[in-house]
Amino acid sequence: MSEIHITLPDGSVRQYPKGVTAHEIALSISEGLARNIIAAKVNGMVIETGRAITEDSHVSLLKWDDKEGKSTFWHSSAHLLAEALEALYPGVKFGIGPAIDSGFYYDIDFGDYKFTSEDFAKLEAKMLELAKQENAYTRKQVSKAEALEYFTQKGDPYKIELINELNDGEITFYHQGNFTDLCRGPHLPHTGYIKAVKILSLAGAYWRGDEKNKQLTRIYGITFPKKSELDAHMQMLEEAKKRDHRLLGKELEIFAFDDDVGPGLPLWLPKGAAIIELLEAFAKKTEKEAGYMRVKSPHIAKESMYIKSGHLPYYADSMFPPMELDGINYYLKAMNCPHHHKIFAATPKSHRDLPVRYAEYGTCYRYEQSGELFGLMRVRSLQMNDAHIYCTKAQFESEFKAVNALYLKYFKVFGIDKYVMRFSKHDPKKLGQKYINSPELWKETEEMVRNVLIKSGIPYIEVEDEAAFYGPKIDIQIWSAIGREFTLATNQVDFAQAERFDLYFINEKSEKERPLILHRAPLSTHERFIGFLLEHYAGKFPLWLNPEQVMILPISEKYQEYSEKVLNILKNHDIRALIDDRSEKTGKKIRDAELKRVPLMLILGEKEQSDNTVTVRKQGGEDLGSMTVEAFAAYVNSEIEKQLN
RNA sequence: GCCGUUGUAGCUCAGGGGUAGAGCACUUCCUUGGUAAGGAAGAGGUCAAGGGUUCAAAUCCCUUCAAUGGCUCCA
Numbered sequence: 001m002s003e004i005h006i007t008l009p010d011g012s013v014r015q016y017p018k019g020v021t022a023h024e025i026a027l028s029i030s031e032g033l034a035r036n037i038i039a040a041k042v043n044g045m046v047i048e049t050g051r052a053i054t055e056d057s058h059v060s061l062l063k064w065d066d067k068e069g070k071s072t073f074w075h076s077s078a079h080l081l082a083e084a085l086e087a088l089y090p091g092v093k094f095g096i097g098p099a100i101d102s103g104f105y106y107d108i109d110f111g112d113y114k115f116t117s118e119d120f121a122k123l124e125a126k127m128l129e130l131a132k133q134e135n136a137y138t139r140k141q142v143s144k145a146e147a148l149e150y151f152t153q154k155g156d157p158y159k160i161e162l163i164n165e166l167n168d169g170e171i172t173f174y175h176q177g178n179f180t181d182l183c184r185g186p187h188l189p190h191t192g193y194i195k196a197v198k199i200l201s202l203a204g205a206y207w208r209g210d211e212k213n214k215q216l217t218r219i220y221g222i223t224f225p226k227k228s229e230l231d232a233h234m235q236m237l238e239e240a241k242k243r244d245h246r247l248l249g250k251e252l253e254i255f256a257f258d259d260d261v262g263p264g265l266p267l268w269l270p271k272g273a274a275i276i277e278l279l280e281a282f283a284k285k286t287e288k289e290a291g292y293m294r295v296k297s298p299h300i301a302k303e304s305m306y307i308k309s310g311h312l313p314y315y316a317d318s319m320f321p322p323m324e325l326d327g328i329n330y331y332l333k334a335m336n337c338p339h340h341h342k343i344f345a346a347t348p349k350s351h352r353d354l355p356v357r358y359a360e361y362g363t364c365y366r367y368e369q370s371g372e373l374f375g376l377m378r379v380r381s382l383q384m385n386d387a388h389i390y391c392t393k394a395q396f397e398s399e400f401k402a403v404n405a406l407y408l409k410y411f412k413v414f415g416i417d418k419y420v421m422r423f424s425k426h427d428p429k430k431l432g433q434k435y436i437n438s439p440e441l442w443k444e445t446e447e448m449v450r451n452v453l454i455k456s457g458i459p460y461i462e463v464e465d466e467a468a469f470y471g472p473k474i475d476i477q478i479w480s481a482i483g484r485e486f487t488l489a490t491n492q493v494d495f496a497q498a499e500r501f502d503l504y505f506i507n508e509k510s511e512k513e514r515p516l517i518l519h520r521a522p523l524s525t526h527e528r529f530i531g532f533l534l535e536h537y538a539g540k541f542p543l544w545l546n547p548e549q550v551m552i553l554p555i556s557e558k559y560q561e562y563s564e565k566v567l568n569i570l571k572n573h574d575i576r577a578l579i580d581d582r583s584e585k586t587g588k589k590i591r592d593a594e595l596k597r598v599p600l601m602l603i604l605g606e607k608e609q610s611d612n613t614v615t616v617r618k619q620g621g622e623d624l625g626s627m628t629v630e631a632f633a634a635y636v637n638s639e640i641e642k643q644l645n
Numbered sequence: 646g647c648c649g650u651u652g653u654a655g656c657u658c659a660g661g662g663g664u665a666g667a668g669c670a671c672u673u674c675c676u677u678g679g680u681a682a683g684g685a686a687g688a689g690g691u692c693a694a695g696g697g698u699u700c701a702a703a704u705c706c707c708u709u710c711a712a713u714g715g716c717u718c719c720a
Contacts, residue, residue: 203715204648
């Protein structure tokens, strides 16, 4: 029998007989490891622990803690879910059932049966019962004809549709217990690994994601190798729910919606408006330092402008319907770009003027579909941290880089570290439809963007077919507390609109030349950004951004006058403070200030009044002791200084 | 927009074919207190809106609106 060489992740090379399995390799290291491995990555491909390895390979043994280990675990769990469903509801039809970031789902056609959350317990019990049987997941290569025959006999039209798109020779079935599924694998050794099961939710999902297709029932679930891990996960979900910006926004009186105002049209309450103004002041200062000029534009414009800009054919559906005045259609603006381009065109430009950077917190209106609205994250009226930069090709790189630097500066101030930078490119097949038909410019600008990204060393991912119609872009992706993904900020290249708006500058040779345009919105919209920050800070806005920085708590009414004196001094130092003058005990006032997430509390009683001091309690309980009001004001301002730099 | 779920006081929720309930919040009074809930009283609701069934509807049915979990979408 011939031997093969197996290279492990630590670089060590071991010899095994040809046909060795990952399980046997693990066993040769330790029994404990053999018990814990879920799958194996062999030369980059994840396979079962029981599959024969027939050539020299790089092997890493995947455990639950590995991302691919989890995904294998959950993929197998989806099959277990399917087996349980088939046992409980014979005749159901199966769509697809993949693993996702946390857990898995399976799309099911229940026919006439109406599956509801009341069925969850029964389903979980059945899954656990089947899991205990420790049924092995077995892999079988089948011919296309065999595969079609099996599912035709079973009467599963969705699987047949999938098989028809596969090539003969690369079709495999996986089987466990009484269930067989079309599947690429890999899977767990047996169902016994699954010790804890939770069915999470139910949703409609179009077959193959196409809204023209039938809607199937999607069942989301999650499983774990230990019950304790499931409990921890459920607790984590509970905690995440408490951070949901929709709850916090109501609780902290930041924003509200009203039926008479309309869906997706947030009302900013005084505290929310205060945060907006603080953010704006910060952005304006930063942008001024970065050489931006502020402009202002109206909220509506004539149809002709959106025809010219090219937006209308692409986005008419997501704009509010036009209003007609004197036979002319006017639209609420859904983007600020065209207005800014008109501002650029309003005065002649020389190459000496470039780059020109126009910034505006512009209010836009987008008619998002009703089902897409989501708290502050998807709304119909939005105030965008917008700016457009008009530059020469030679200036592009430094401008693009400067914009990226601005992002990173902001992210540092806000402590944003969990994000993905996504470089969105066009799809050459869709030129002239989804994208402006200028193949050369696409190539050129995408290359420029990639170069800047590489040179600045920022980690990023590239995705096809996600660009704006006028050029490639970089999006910053973030996740809401409940795990939904959003684009927070965007930085886009535009080589199309200068042409459409006949924008030009006079170059050194006295010729007209088109500028390149950058669109950027690092602080997103007020709506999405504050929604994000509510969750990011769990409602505890940092001192500089908190609408209520200090709560003054007189121990009794006797100290009301002294409290007002302190309040006035703080006001003179531009510190935002309030007095809680209710006739409640200090413990109660502290509790309420904590619930309002006020960062600093001043406790004023006999001692403070006679010494002319304040006693400082930080949010969360830290005691900073007593100090003069002046010293406290200096402390607040130095903290703010630290937070902003 | 599509499928599912939900809608009762400012908030969180209970109830449920026979005239509406709790806790917190709010108002007033008592209390004047030192680091996460002092006490009492009071006020507050066309039970989302419209229609239907019924002697009687907040409750059952239908429609609409809104929220919500997903899907699709996201300049």
